[in-house]
Amino acid sequence: VVTHEMGFAREVGDALVFMDDGVVVESGHPRDVLTNPQHDRTKSFLSKVL
Numbered sequence: 001v002v003t004h005e006m007g008f009a010r011e012v013g014d015a016l017v018f019m020d021d022g023v024v025v026e027s028g029h030p031r032d033v034l035t036n037p038q039h040d041r042t043k044s045f046l047s048k049v050l
Contacts, residue, residue: 006049010034018042 003009009016016030025039037043
């Protein structure tokens with residue numbers, strides 16, 4: 001499933017993948033990625049939507 005709805009992704013996903021310009025920049029369990037993002041692009045996106 002492709003979504004920008006992080007609540008939905010957290011609830012239904014087994015894995016979460018963040019892409020930037022077609023390149024995977026971060027992936028992992030939704031809980032881990034959403035609570036402790038490592039990549040600057042992921043951090044920036046999450047700061048705007050969470």
